[in-house]
Amino acid sequence: MLTRIDHIGIACRDLDATVEFYRATYGFEVFHTEVNEEQGVREAMLKINETSDGGASYLQLLEPTREDSAVGKWLAKNGEGVHHIAFGTADVDGDAEAIRGKGVRVLYEQPRVGSMGSRITFLHPKDCHGVLTELVTSAPAEGAEH
């Protein structure tokens, strides 16, 4: 079950300049940065609020590390802007399978590693009224009991 807006993914040409825009304009601070070589992006997560399911909502600023990455090609076509939206769930595997069963194309056979050790998949935008939609299960919190 999808229980939160996990993040809004925003494609930008210059990550440092965009981070600085969000800091200077709104006071949003960087919570986390990483490079995802598989996705071909350098990214910054800005935490905006916590959510009623125990998670949080972020802006995810994405700069392509190569022009032939998905985000690089998207930027060349569309320019800077909102690239995708992401919903949080405790069970990305189960939700992805259930949604696939409803005829929506799920882009990965199995969820892959996303920001901050999460597990993610994407739904085809043409099956989602034009919205590239990500499903995210956060990594277990550090120090959590297993």
Add this chain to the structure above:
Amino acid sequence: MLTRIDHIGIACRDLDATVEFYRATYGFEVFHTEVNEEQGVREAMLKINETSDGGASYLQLLEPTREDSAVGKWLAKNGEGVHHIAFGTADVDGDAEAIRGKGVRVLYEQPRVGSMGSRITFLHPKDCHGVLTELVTSAPAEGAEH
């Protein structure tokens, strides 16, 4: 101060079909519907989660009521997809003025009425790295003391 992702605004051609997609695919239910004649939109708000500032995060599905509305023109150019993002604040007037003072174009001289009796304004996407950005102060809760 902006304290939450208030909503993601999604432009669609057929509001009823898009509401049904979000219900059937994810289980999201309609929280509120209205027509905003000034904006030229018919809209549905789907509540996704509550937020740590006492507010909530929604998807806002927007169907233009006329082709020459802002959303109608946007749809003709871009097709269905994410139209804008919105941050919640307790003080849209003060935040809009502060942001205007930083050189970001604020589209309304004074905030106007948005969804569910909120007060809203927009920031120019060209000043926000391609993202049409809304600021929202929710209406006081029904039954709240004044």
